[in-house]
Amino acid sequence: MATPPDRLLRRLEWRLGRRLDGRLRGAYRTVRHGAGLDFTDLRAYTGEDDVRHIDWNVTARLDEPFVRQYTEDRELTAWLVVDRSASMRFGGPGKDSVATELAVSLARLVSRxxxxxxxxxFDNAAQRVLAPRTGRDQILRIAHELLAPAPVAAKRRIRGRKPARATTDLAAMFRLAAATTARRRSLIFVMSDFIGEPGWERPLGMLTHRHEVVAIRVVDPAELDLPDLGVIVVEDAETGEQLLVDTGDPLLRGRLAGQADAREAELTGALRRAGVAAHRxxxxxxxxxALVQMVRAAGRGRR
Structure with missing residues (x-):
């Protein structure tokens, strides 16, 4: 039986209180330097700066143009972009459960x-958008939607074969995020295993032009190092295609390990090229x- 949203939130709030409060105080003062109310520093003027931010008194004293830097207002809008595709649900409770707890924890942390x-x-079968709001009721609403069963896509049978599922269209997920968040600059957390159709790098990169994006890859350890379970049936988490393999075969295990390393390197490079802060x-x-470490790393990156 699924955990009720209020019980999940109470449990996570207790864990947040024990592990995060005090450690992260002031760790997310602002998303970026902007034109808010709090003055933070002076620096030399560059051609890309707005001339309205020039401090004319300092410029006159030093005979060199300087601009004032401010922190934006603390209040911000955060979005949780959660991949709810078949590969996130594959294998029973696992990646989808971690993504749910992580999303609710981040929502509670940011909403304070x-x-x-x-x-x-997001899933190929359906998408659900919850408009940004404040308060505990909003966190419960998000938790309720995350705990609800994911929609099942219609399957098409071809020549008597087992129906195949379409791989996740991650590019569509990022385009939906860009269209939904277009009105206001935001802090966007993307939670996904990044298993899906290629071609998502450019849409993700375009999302970073306007927003600060944090990509959180949720990974099952078996995806990195397949355990020796003897002869088993392996099913593609996205397409449903099945294959009988001997996991005790050292050649097979070596080949799979090499493919996993290559995929890790490819994903790391793609996220770096897209210009996002990436965590696994x-x-x-x-x-x-992991959440403490992630937020601390984000805080160091903004200094």
Missing amino acids: GGNRVGAIL ITTDQDLMA
Whole structure:
């Protein structure tokens, strides 16, 4: 039986209180430098700066143009973009459960201080957009949607074969996120295993032109190192295609390990080229410890 949203939130709030409060105080003062109310620093003027930010008194004293830097207002809008595709659900409770707990934890963390949080839940079969709002009721609403059963896509049978599923269109997920968040600059958390159709790098990169994007890859350890389970039936998490393999075969294990390493390197490079802050969380990790480390790393990156 699925955990009720209020029980899940109470449990996560307790864990957040024990593991995060105090450690992360002030860790996310602002998303970026902007034109808010709080002055932070002076720096030399560059051709890309707005002349309205020039500090004329300092410029006159030093005989060199300087601009004032400010922090934007603390209140921000955050979006949770959650991949709910077949590969996230494959194999029973795992990646989808981690993504749900992570999304609710981030929503609770960001919402403190009056920040607004919205969510985009994506699957090829259906998409759900929850407009950003403040308050605990919004976190419960997001938790309720995440805990609801994901829609099942219609399957088409071809020549008597087992119906095949379409691989996840990650590019469509990022285009939906860009269209939904176009009105206001936001902090966007993307939670996905990034298993799907190629071609998502450019749409993700375009999303970063306007927003600060944090990509969180949710990975099952078996995807990195297949355990020796003897002869088993392996099913493609996205397409449903099945294959009988001997996991004890050292040649097969070596080949699969090489493919996993190559895919990790390819994904790391693609996320770097897209210009996003990327993190990897495995399903066997301590989620709160991983969250602490992730937010601390984000804080260091903004200094």
